[in-house]
Amino acid sequence: xxxxxxxxxxxxxxxxxxxxxxxxxxxxxxxxxxxxxxxxxxxxxxxxxxxxxxxxxxxxxxxxxxxxxxxxxxxxxxxxxxxxxxxxxxxxxxxxxxxxxxxxxxxxxxxxxxxxxxxxxxxxxxxxxxxxxxxxxxxxxxxxxxxxxxxxxxxxxxxxxxxxxxxxxxxxxxxxxxxxxxxxxxxxxxxxxxxxxxxxxxxxxxxxxxxxxxxxxxxxxxxxxxxxxxxxxxxxxxxxxxxxxxxxxxxxxxxxxxxxxxxxxxxxxxxxxxxxxxxxxxxxxxxxxxxxxxxxxxxxxxx
Amino acid sequence: xxxxxxxxxxxxxxxxxxxxxxxxxxxxxxxxxxxxxxxxxxxxxxxxxxxxxxxxxxxxxxxxxxxxxxxxxxxxxxxxxxxxxxxxxxxxxxxxxxxxxxxxxxxxxxxxxxxxxxxxxxxxxxxxxxxxxxxxxxxxxxxxxxxxxxxxxxxxxxxxxxxxxxxxxxxxxxxxxxxxxxxxxxxxxxxxxxxxxxxxxxxxxxxxxxxxxxxxxxxxxxxxxxxxxxxxxxxxxxxxxxxxxxxxxxxxxxxxxxxxxxxxxxxxxxxxxxxxxxxxxxxxxxxxxxxxxxxxxxxxxxxxxxxxxxxxxxxxxxxxxxxxxxxxxxxxxxxxxxxxxxxxxxxxxxxxxxxxxxxxxxxxxxxxxxxxxxxxxxxxxxxxxxxxxxxxxxxxxxxxxxxxxxxxxxxxxxxxxxxxxxxxxxxxxxxxxxxxxxxxxxxxxxxxxxxxxxxxxxxxxxxxxxxxxxxxxxxxxxxxxxxxxxxxxxxxxxxxxxxxxxxxxxxxxxxxxxxxxxxxxxxxxxxxxxxxxxxxxxxxxxxxxxxxxxxxxxxxxxxxxxxxxxxxxxxxxxxxxxxxxxxxxxxxxxxxxxxxxxxxxxxxxxxxxxxxxxxxxxxxxxxxxxxxxxxxxxxxxxxxxxxxxxxxxxxxxxxxxxxxx
Numbered sequence: 030x031x032x033x034x035x036x037x038x039x040x041x042x043x044x045x046x047x048x049x050x051x052x053x054x055x056x057x058x059x060x061x062x063x064x065x066x067x068x069x070x071x072x073x074x075x076x077x078x079x080x081x082x083x084x085x086x087x088x089x090x091x092x093x094x095x096x097x098x099x100x101x102x103x104x105x106x107x108x109x110x111x112x113x114x115x116x117x118x119x120x121x122x123x124x125x126x127x128x129x130x131x132x133x134x135x136x137x138x139x140x141x142x143x144x145x146x147x148x149x150x151x152x153x154x155x156x157x158x159x160x161x162x163x164x165x166x167x168x169x170x171x172x173x174x175x176x177x178x179x180x181x182x183x184x185x186x187x188x189x190x191x192x193x194x195x196x197x198x199x200x201x202x203x204x205x206x207x208x209x210x211x212x213x214x215x216x217x218x219x220x221x222x223x224x225x226x227x228x229x230x231x232x233x234x235x236x237x238x239x240x241x242x243x244x245x246x247x248x249x250x251x252x253x254x255x256x257x258x259x260x261x262x263x264x265x266x267x268x269x270x271x272x273x274x275x276x277x278x279x280x281x282x283x284x285x286x287x288x289x290x291x292x293x294x295x296x297x298x299x300x301x302x303x304x305x306x307x308x309x310x311x312x313x314x315x316x317x318x319x320x321x322x323x324x325x326x327x328x329x330x331x332x
Numbered sequence: 333x334x335x336x337x338x339x340x341x342x343x344x345x346x347x348x349x350x351x352x353x354x355x356x357x358x359x360x361x362x363x364x365x366x367x368x369x370x371x372x373x374x375x376x377x378x379x380x381x382x383x384x385x386x387x388x389x390x391x392x393x394x395x396x397x398x399x400x401x402x403x404x405x406x407x408x409x410x411x412x413x414x415x416x417x418x419x420x421x422x423x424x425x426x427x428x429x430x431x432x433x434x435x436x437x438x439x440x441x442x443x444x445x446x447x448x449x450x451x452x453x454x455x456x457x458x459x460x461x462x463x464x465x466x467x468x469x470x471x472x473x474x475x476x477x478x479x480x481x482x483x484x485x486x487x488x489x490x491x492x493x494x495x496x497x498x499x500x501x502x503x504x505x506x507x508x509x510x511x512x513x514x515x516x517x518x519x520x521x522x523x524x525x526x527x528x529x530x531x532x533x534x535x536x537x538x539x540x541x542x543x544x545x546x547x548x549x550x551x552x553x554x555x556x557x558x559x560x561x562x563x564x565x566x567x568x569x570x571x572x573x574x575x576x577x578x579x580x581x582x583x584x585x586x587x588x589x590x591x592x593x594x595x596x597x598x599x600x601x602x603x604x605x606x607x608x609x610x611x612x613x614x615x616x617x618x619x620x621x622x623x624x625x626x627x628x629x630x631x632x633x634x635x636x637x638x639x640x641x642x643x644x645x646x647x648x649x650x651x652x653x654x655x656x657x658x659x660x661x662x663x664x665x666x667x668x669x670x671x672x673x674x675x676x677x678x679x680x681x682x683x684x685x686x687x688x689x690x691x692x693x694x695x696x697x698x699x700x701x702x703x704x705x706x707x708x709x710x711x712x713x714x715x716x717x718x719x720x721x722x723x724x725x726x727x728x729x730x731x732x733x734x735x736x737x738x739x740x741x742x743x744x745x746x747x748x749x750x751x752x753x754x755x756x757x758x759x760x761x762x763x764x765x766x767x768x769x770x771x772x773x774x775x776x777x778x779x780x781x782x783x784x785x786x787x788x789x790x791x792x793x794x795x796x797x798x799x800x801x802x803x804x805x806x807x808x809x810x811x812x813x814x815x816x817x818x819x820x821x822x823x824x825x826x827x828x829x830x831x832x833x834x835x836x837x838x839x840x841x842x843x844x845x846x847x848x849x850x851x852x853x854x855x856x857x858x859x860x861x862x863x864x865x866x867x868x869x870x871x872x873x874x875x876x877x878x879x880x881x882x883x884x885x886x887x888x889x890x891x892x893x894x895x896x897x898x899x900x901x902x903x904x905x906x907x908x909x910x911x912x913x914x915x916x917x918x919x920x921x922x923x924x925x926x927x928x929x930x931x932x933x934x935x936x937x938x939x940x941x942x943x944x945x946x947x948x949x950x951x952x953x954x955x956x957x958x959x960x961x962x963x964x965x966x967x968x969x970x971x972x973x974x975x976x977x978x979x980x981x982x983x984x985x986x987x988x989x990x991x992x993x
Contacts, residue, residue, distance in 0.1 A: 081870030085877040087781045089702045091712065097863055101856035102722075108851065119851060121844030123735040129760070130722035130731070133767050134852075137721055140767075141712070144775030144891075147698070148877045152775075152891020159771055160899040163764030170760035174741055174753055183738040243878050247866035251859065313903055320757075327753065 030118040033279035037112035040283050041290075042104075045261035046070040046254060048294045052221070053228075055298025070257060077250035085243050087147040095142025096244065096251035099135040103258045106131040109185055110265050114274035114282035116186040124185050125173045129166060132218070132262075135255065136162055143240035154239030157309065161224065161236065164313045165217050168210065168320035175207045175326040176270070189269030197273065206326035208270040212296065213319030215263035217312070219256065222301040224312050264293040333388045335377035336405055336459065339417070340452055342370035347448035354441035360428045363444025367451060371421030374413055374455055381410035385824030389461060389525070399522035402461035407824035411665050412458040412582045415575050415672040418807075420451045422800035426680050427567030429796035433687060434565065443483055447568070450476040454575065458582050463512045463522045470508065470579075474501040477576060480568040481560050493556075493563035500556035504546035508583075511539040515590070527590045537598055540587050541605075548580025549635035551609035555942040557632060558616070562624030562692070566683020569624060573631040574676035578668045581638055585664075585829045594646040600751060602643030607755055609636025610762040612940075615904050618769040618897045619937035622692045623682045626773055627675065630718060633762060634671045634726075638664050640755055641733050644740065645830060647748060654834035656743065659736035661826040662819050662838045667729035669818070670717075670811060674726050677714040677804040681707050684797055685777065688790030694773070694893035699782035701774075704792040708778055710805040715770040717808050720763055723852040725811040728845055732819070734759060735841060765900065772896050781887040816843035894935060901937070910937045 050067040057064020066072075084092065108119040109128050117124070140158055143151035177183050179200045180192035197204055217224045220237035229235060241252050268289030274282040307315060346366010353359040381388065387406035394401040405413075424447060431440045453476060456469035478501065482494035516522050518530040530536050546553040557577075561569045588594065613633030620626045641664035648657030684707055685700055686692040701708035717724035722731075737759070740752035782788035792798070811818055820839040827835060879885045901908055912935040964971035 078866040079870065081867055081872055083873045083875050086874050087699065087702075087779075087877055089708075089779070091701065091779060097859040098856055101852060101859045104855050104859075105722075105848070105851050119847055121847070122841065123731065123738060124844075126731050126734045126738075127722050127845070127848060129763075130720065130727055133719070133763065134716070134721040134723070137716060137719060137767055137771055140771045141775055141779065144771065145701075145779040146877045147780030147887070147890045148879060148885070149889055149891045149895075150879070152896060155771065155775065156891065156896045156899055159764075159768035160903070163761065163768055163900065166764030167757040167760040171757055174738075174756055177738060177741050181742060183735075183742060246870065247863055250866065251863065309899075310902075331749070 033113045034118040037283045038107060040287060041107060041112055041261055044287055044290060045257045046074060048260050048290060049257055051291055051294030052298040055295050056301045059302035074250045074254055078247050080246040082246035082248055085146045088145045092142045092145040095138045096248045098138035100251050100255045102131045102135040103255050106262055111186045111190045112265060112286060113279050114277060115190050120184055120186040122184045128185060129169055139240060146243040150239050150242050154236055157236045158240060161217060161312050164316040165214055168214055168316055171320050171323035172207050172210050175203055175323050178327060178330040179203050191275040193273035200330055203326035203329045204270060206322045208267055210319045210322040211267050217316050218263060219260045221297055223304045223307045226306045261290060264290045267293055333390050333405055335373045339370045339374035339377060340455060342366050342373060343448045343452035347445045350441045351445035355439045359441030359444060363448060364424050364428055366448045367424030368421045370451060371417040374417035377405060378410040378413040378417060381405050382407055382821055399462055401465060402523060403459045404461035404525055405459050406828055408585060408828040409458045411822060411825040412578055413455060415578060415669060416451060416454050419571060419574050419672055419676045422803055423567040423571045426797050426800045429794055430567050446476045446479040454579060457579055461524050463516055463524060467512055471505055477572060481564040483565050490563045493559035497556045497560035500546055504543045507539045507543035511536055511543055529592050533591055536591055544580040544583035549577045549632050550605050550639050551612055552941045552945060554632045555939055555946055558625055558628040558939060561628040562622060566679055570676040570679035573679055574672040577631060577635055581668055584642060589829055594650045596650050599643050599647035599650050602639055602646060603751055603755055606636045606640030606643055607758040609639055611758050614762050614765045614769055615907060616937060618765060619901050619908050619910060621694050621893050623686055623694055623777055624692055627678055627682060631675060638667050644736050649830050649832060651748060653743060654832055655837060656736060656739055657830045658826060658833035658835040658838050659732060659739060661829050661833060662822050663729055663732040663736055665822045665825055666732060666819060670725040670729045673804050673807045674714055674718045677710060677801055678718060680801050681711040681714060684793045689786040691786060694776050696784045697777045697787045698780045699787055701778040706798045707792060710801045711778060712774055713805055715774045719766045719770040723812060723848050725808045728812060728815040731845060732842060768900060772893060776893045776896055780890050783887050813849050815845045908937050909940060910935050
């Protein structure tokens with residue numbers, strides 16, 4: 030792990046909690062409100078880590094390990110991404126499967142922690158989370174397959190690194206479709222509008238928020254930070270597709286990453302301001318729509 | 333080879349002694365002793381064969397007209413012998429404690445005799461070098477496992493499952509009989525290592541698919557599996573799901589290469605059946621309420637993944653892509669090993685849970701992880717590994733299979749590329765639903781509050797039942813920590829299946845995966861440390877689960893297994909066609925408090941292949957048979973005509989090999 034890798038990773042870990050803030054701020058501005066500060070999540074996290082915790086009497090060690098494993102797996106996934114625009118610190122050929130697997134590991138830990146409380150609210154959220162992720166997983170693999178075909182490389186370092194610029198020159202249409210598809214997945218996997226509304230607090234309609242209803246204090250802080258990091262990871266995927274930066278010097282590449290992440294945050298906010306949340310039963314159709322975009326990208330490459 | 337014969341001897345002595353002492357309290361010593369000693373000797377033999385990658389043969393003259401009594405222990409046989417030895421021994425230790433808890437004081441010698449016989453017959457199946465010996469061992473395997481399946485024969489459902497298994501098993505054996513006869517006739521020999529090709533190739537291929545695919549649990553020949561595996565006592569379910577299905581894959585790995593260079597459609601057929609099995613298996617798994625049926629359908633899923641790998645391996649050979657064939661076949665063997673470890677663990681663990689709570693229904697369990705610490709922890713880990721989560725062993729083999737598919741994406745063209753892309757996305761769907769399935773199994777079955785008195789009062793089993801689970805769990809972690817070494821150990825076996833495959837590079841391709849284990853361990857430890865540092869000064873409290881201010885949260889208010897899987901089963905309803913029944917005593921309901929026992933909703937997900945294909949087929953055959961019998965009873969000439977037609981058909985069969993392509 031070189032200095033450039035460590036810097037890029039540290040920058041990602043530091044700026045991640047700003048992303049939900051940017052989205053919320055954009056939404057507030059577009060709807061004519063002042064809104065919460067961009068750095069709100071940092072304040073929340075700072076407050077939560079100092080607080081105590083309340084544990085339900087039905088919970089076991091599964092509840093307490095959930096947030097820890099979630100965050101551990103997300104940081105591991107971050108180590109597979111070429112954040113400096115060239116290669117990843119822990120990357121290897123075929124690591125895209127491990128990336129998807131690590132996201133699944135985090136989901137497994139979080140869902141079990143939710144079910145450990147024995148609450149039907151958590152059960153509801155857990156059930157929805159695993160259902161929609163079942164559809165998001167093939168969509169993600171289709172995006173990855175399109176990138177593999179376009180760049181001729183089966184590792185994240187290649188798919189989002191140096192070969193991306195070449196891929197844009199001969200498969201621009203496919204690359205844009207994959208980028209769009211990844212954006213749909215970002216909204217779905219991170220429970221944003223139109224799949225879920227992070228601003229509501231009606232448990233019956235929610236997905237992600239409702240799994241963590243019984244978490245409090247530092248545990249909740251780990252989960253909230255994990256959600257922000259997951260958003261940043263998907264953002265980094267999209268930035269990797271749209272902003273190839275292998276030719277830039279390491280500091281500049283990291284700067285472009287931060288800029289790109291901010292743009293993704295703004296895009297999420299714009300989507301949240303112009304769209305309503307769809308009915309839960311229609312979410313799979315939406316995700317499948319995203320998968321179809323990636324499929325078109327593949328078909329264009331099959332010529 | 334000596335160690336191998338010692339193993340067979342141990343198993344047979346164990347079987348006969350346990351049988352002789354059937355009613356004695358001491359019979360278990362013979363049964364477990366035989367399985368343990370046999371397991372050790374067979375494990376030694378298999379390890380030696382794998383390490384030296386040498387082929388040892390042994391032959392003795394035989395007095396029946398089918399050549400010699402021949403055994404052959406090559407790396408391929410060793411790969412399949414090792415799980416028989418390890419899982420067989422562990423399940424035996426568990427089995428004795430399980431049987432004693434199941435019915436204290438009941439004689440267990442008979443069960444242990446059949447168990448040892450099953451181990452011996454499976455070991456002979458993988459090492460037989462003579463077609464007749466192979467068939468005899470195959471049949472013995474079916475019969476002894478059937479005897480174990482119907483252990484609880486006073487229950488009608490168990491008898492029905494056993495009957496179905498016996499019918500499926502014998503139809504498969506019939507296909508293998510035909511395959512054997514045609515192969516032996518074409519090659520004029522019964523020695524398996526002397527077989528080279530046969531005609532007509534396509535017919536032989538299809539016979540192998542039906543014959544071996546039934547045992548392997550390949551869709552659509554899997555229908556017996558979700559009934560028979562759960563019906564058996566849990567230590568037998570574990571052995572059948574973990575090890576016996578691999579016998580089918582052994583058959584494919586041994587006999588497909590005999591048929592020569594695979595045709596392209598063979599590869600596509602296997603890939604299609606494998607993808608159907610993987611997706612269908614996991615979707616049916618999530619629709620089941622019976623814990624052991626969930627596990628059995630998960631076995632169908634994993635058999636599907638292995639079948640997909642077989643298809644990819646054949647594709648690699650057919651299209652002359654040696655690395656693709658090497659990756660795919662290594663993935664198949666690796667996956668069968670990983671699945672054997674993980675599925676044996678899950679069947680043993682959930683078997684103990686179901687036995688303790690006196691119910692196999694997920695909705696009657698819950699809350700056991702808090703008290704069953706060892707079993708609970710191993711089951712969480714086992715579920716995580718079978719759901720193919722990184723850092724654990726099943727992920728390594730699924731990753732290898734996906735790596736093969738990605739290699740195909742980069743190197744294949746046309747129809748093959750489309751097939752590989754379809755397989756890739758269907759495997760991703762399988763992975764996603766598998767996470768849903770196993771979070772449901774653990775989350776509803778072990779976590780939360782106990783749903784019944786049985787679940788609340790169940791006592792954790794003794795060390796004899798826990799120790800095998802801990803060993804299997806350690807095995808899962810050990811394999812995950814060194815995937816490269818395991819893949820390297822499988823290389824000589826892959827060379828037996830596909831001599832043209834490139835296996836030298838496979839180990840290097842898998843090795844980077846080992847980084848995940850220390851990476852995840854370090855990061856999780858770091859997070860634990862951070863978690864310990866946060867909020868040290870602040871108080872920690874325990875309270876009831878939050879229910880929007882409602883203070884009297886009861887276990888019946890928890891999400892049920894059916895409600896957890898409802899969003900997925902609703903979406904998959906066109907495939908599942910679940911049936912539901914609503915029962916309500918309306919008069920009582922008006923005055924009753926709700927929720928109340930008088931309102932009941934039961935749903936079922938009967939196997940679509942069974943209901944849609946086999947039931948009409950067998951009923952139709954039955955009708956034709958009944959019609960034909962009525963005719964022949966009425967007219968003697970008709971029955972004579974039947975005989976003539978049958979003889980002519982059999983004569984026709986003699987000419988079949990020469991008219992084939």
